Amino acid sequence: MKNYTVAVVGATGVVGKEMISMLESRKFPVGKLIPLASERSIGASITFKRQDIDVEVLTPESFIGVDFALFSAGGSVSAEYAPIAAAAGAVVIDNTSHFRMQPDVPLVVPEVNSHALAGHKGIIANPNCSTAQMVLILKPIHDAVGIERVIVSTYQSVSGAGKDAIHELESQSRANLSGQNYDGKVFKSPIAFNVIPQIDVFLKNGYTKEEMKLIEETRKILEDPSIRISATAVRVPVFVGHSESINIQTRKPITPDQVRSLLRTAPGVTVMDNPTKGQYPTPRDLAGEDNVGVGRIRKDLSIENGIELWCVGDNLRKGAALNAVQIAEVLIGNMVPA
């Protein structure tokens, strides 16, 4: 079996670390791993297959001989270095939002639209964490009865905003519990013991950039610009695991039982739906898991053809690192495409 040289850009971040862990646990055939980060990480190392590997500073020369370059170091880093990596012959799988909506860049969740990888031009985009888990649920329903409209409200964990955000929630919680104040830098409002209805910046239309990502990326992945979508993205004081309340209006009727049985056979999805026994997905259940959990599946009593449900996924896995490694697996023929 061929072994591949894999560069991870942002190797010291929460997503980069999870990528390295996924490459190892899923036995991706890595011949050489090149962890890359900024000058702040000079002297740092990561552990891969029980070996310590020094983190290198990202430069334009970092990609010579690289087969796959997994990027998760922010949009401006991807904008500058992903084209350099692709020109050097690497296949770039980018976790940032920079390339996602470019028409010639496939935006891929392998269980949903791996066919979009055909004819890629060297850069492939990974969707936003909230989009990735939602399309796993929407795809089988859309295929069965068509989706007319989606209203989604997210409850997103702080790890979605990176390592500094995790530190902020932890430090602020400890400080507040000891009766002390703690001024955060990552979030505009205190995140400890609070809920913040803003993720990313506000746009002229009143939505945030995160909300528009959910809307536009979902339409691109489901290849149906006619689906009407509205989103509210909210940050909650949870470390790992994004939750979503999703209201779906379908084109043809479908019962909650039919939704349950469709989702039971959907790849990457686990139905956890026995509310009377307290069974529904929570971030504590799904953190560290590959599958997205779905429950609270019920008829929306307020409209024709309405379904309400609740889903939870590990934002660092299906929302980022797992999805990126799965794309690479499809490209080398190790994962059966959808």
Ligand SMILES: NC(=O)c1ccc[n+]([C@@H]2O[C@H](COP(=O)([O-])OP(=O)(O)OC[C@H]3O[C@@H](n4cnc5c(N)ncnc54)[C@H](OP(=O)(O)O)[C@@H]3O)[C@@H](O)[C@H]2O)c1
């Ligand atoms: N967290 C999630 O759930 C999630 C999900 C999907 C997509 N993403 C996207 O993935 C990206 C990274 O997110 P994260 O949560 O892992 O952030 P993070 O924990 O803050 O890590 C950022 C990483 O990027 C590196 N970096 C920053 N500036 C750099 C530069 N100029 N040159 C080289 N490396 C640089 C950092 O290196 P140093 O340690 O040296 O500073 C670190 O390794 C973001 O674009 C984010 O939107 C995140």
